[in-house]
Amino acid sequence: MSYQPIVPYSGYAGWGFLNRTMETQKAAFVASAEVQTAKEYFRERIGSITSAEDLVADRRLLDVALGAFGLDEDIGNRFFIRKVLEEGSLDSGSLGNKLSDKRYLAFTKAFGFGDYTTPRTVLSDFAEEIIGQYESRQFEVAVGNTDADMRLALALQKDLPELAAKETSATTKWYTIIGTTSLSRVFQVAFGLPPSVASLDVDRQVEIYAQKAEALFGSSDPAQFTSPEALEKLTRDFFLRSQLDASGSITSGDAALMLLKGSGSSGLSLLL
Known part of the structure; x- marks a missing residue:
């Protein structure tokens, strides 16, 4: 990414600094040319995507889709990603449900290719939903390029309270x-x-x-x-x-x- 977050200290002291400057740093990151370009491309095109096959065929769209769930490194595993998406989440025997890494289940639920006749990609607010997640996850990645522990701590603040609140x-x-x-x-x-x-x-x-x-x-x-x-x-x-x-x-x-x-x-x- 063109903007690299500033984390001058490691450990808990660095975490305190990152929290104090979070709003400013994240705003600068989101405003970077690379992030803006990726967001605009996704916003303009995702509504026309109605199948897992279409999504995995467009690398730029897939990059944002995977990036929103912290699955960036799977960009080259298109057959696997397509299978996860096509099998959906409603069948307990689907690949997304079987995988131990629950990010894939959240990924396939979000897009709905295997769950509904009409996928969620056509919803008017879908693009902004995924873009919001993309911004947060990619900021975590950028922070992690400087300090891996900071990336884990950032993910913890978002993911754990959501999980803890589930019934x-x-x-x-x-x-x-x-x-x-x-x-x-x-x-x-x-x-x-x-x-x-x-x-x-x-x-x-x-x-x-x-x-x-x-x-x-x-x-x-x-x-x-x-x-x-x-x-x-x-x-x-x-x-x-x-x-x-x-x-x-x-x-x-x-x-x-x-x-x-x-x-x-x-x-x-x-x-x-």
């Missing part, structure tokens, strides 16, 4: 967290879990995540992350754990002091 069981929410790459990474780091936890049976993973959440946050239910305070604690723990993992040079005392400085009067949520 589904705690177990179902954990399944979604585990199946969403960005969310699972944040929770693994914040909970001090090794990457190898992903190789365990998914039901065992749910047990581990729930137990950790209970110990660190006082509840095993992801619904608690509708609370800004709980979300902020999780974000803070993620950054601190990530720094600890990267350097191995921060003492427990230093870590506690860093958390205390960042948390104000709220209690510490990280077990050291």
